[in-house]
Amino acid sequence: MNFKPLEAIIPIDGRYRERVADASRYFSEYALIKERLRVEIEFLVKIIETCCGEITSKLPQDWKDRLLKIIDDFKLEDAEEVKELEKILGHDVKALMDYLRKRLHRIGLEQLSSYIHLGLTSDDVNNLAYSLLLSRFRDEVLVPNLIRVIRTISEKAKDNLETIMLGRTHGVPAVPTTFGRFLSNYAYRLARITYELAVFKFPGKLGGAVGDHSALKFTYPEVDWIEFSKGFVESLGLEYIPASTQILPHDKISEFLGKISILDAIASNLCRDLWLLSSLGLLVFGRRVGETHSSTMPHKSNPLHLENAEGAFDLASSIASFMARRLVSSRLHRDLSDSIIKRFYGLPLTLTIIGFKSLMEAFKRMNVLRDKMKLEVESHPESLTEAYQVYLRAHGVEDAYELVQGAFDKGWSEILKEIKGRGLSSEVVKRLREAKPSEYFGEAIRIGSMLLDEVEKILGRLGK
Structure with a gap:
């Protein structure tokens, strides 16, 4: 069935589809299945190289390339095949494992099929796939x-x-x-x-059924599975998290x-x-x-x-x-x-x-x-009351706040009358009389400029 945005259940896939169509590369079912496949294959390569080196002599020289090509060649039809298997099995990761097993047989790497998902649990694959997509x-x-x-x-x-x-x-x-x-x-x-x-x-982890690498430790006791897991997770560009359950x-x-x-x-x-x-x-x-x-x-x-x-x-x-x-x-x-x-x-x-x-x-x-x-600024002279009361207090008027507030409540024109009645110097009165709301913005320009400089530094650290 061909999908039509007008038939979408939620607007992201309908009304807003054109704005975020690229997001399907990260959040669609197809994207998740393909990323799981990537993790399974990368792990398969790592486990073969670590534990089963002798088997590589029986494989074609380009066995790694053949495996990685499965990822590159994985198309929507392949994901649909996985979904059909899931309908039978009732398990999404197991369906992918069966799909991969069939693919290995098709490309002459059937010797590797028993090593697929070896010692893993579903979340070992899922957590890595989700972190990589995010x-x-x-x-x-x-x-x-x-x-x-x-x-x-x-x-x-x-x-x-x-x-x-x-x-x-x-x-x-x-x-x-x-x-x-x-x-x-x-x-x-x-x-x-x-x-x-x-x-x-x-983040990422490998750990098996309850996080203790039990199956792999039982099968290959000579391998340090904690270091193996750490190395594998970090090779994917993720942060290894040792504290895990399943x-x-x-x-x-x-x-x-x-x-x-x-x-x-x-x-x-x-x-x-x-x-x-x-x-x-x-x-x-x-x-x-x-x-x-x-x-x-x-x-x-x-x-x-x-x-x-x-x-x-x-x-x-x-x-x-x-x-x-x-x-x-x-x-x-x-x-x-x-x-x-x-x-x-x-x-x-x-x-x-x-x-x-x-x-x-x-x-x-x-x-x-x-x-x-x-x-608008000029039509609100009361925006200067802060300046008035702070300036007056700095010049010894202890009740400046109450003075300015009381005068303002009577009317803006009363403020200068009240101030003149306090016997302040002509310079103080002149300073307040000449103050203009449109010039009362403190360090706004300087702070704004500083913040924009900081923005540029932050973006610079991102290489942008």
């Missing part, structure tokens, strides 16, 4: 997308380092800052968590998912903040010619890409957070409840990509209304 997705899809978004935010921040805007705490006017400083904060936060994700080392404890994967949840939460926060600035009339997200943003109001130009991104980030963050918590638990030496959860790794990760692609589109359409931002 690692490649991180390197090939996730981090490159994040870097593009961070650079876009940084560029917008740099362009607006001097764009004055009114800061808001608790949703109401506070003191001025700059829009570039505001964005640079997000660029830095996203860069920092991206770096942590980029350098994260995915399964690899998911603590490390939970760390990764926790970071994904934090990443999505930061990005969602950015979406909400930009949305709020849009609702205040300080940002505009344009619509393209021919686009419709309302079925009834022709004038509407909505921040729909921000809203789409926010929803994707919130959903991704929640799912990743749930997975991180749930996966650390497994009954005794193993139960299967983690299996179905791991099959959904692609859900929060593809939602994350959907979110960042929507956020990128929002930034492409974003117009900063600098004049309106400045006008």
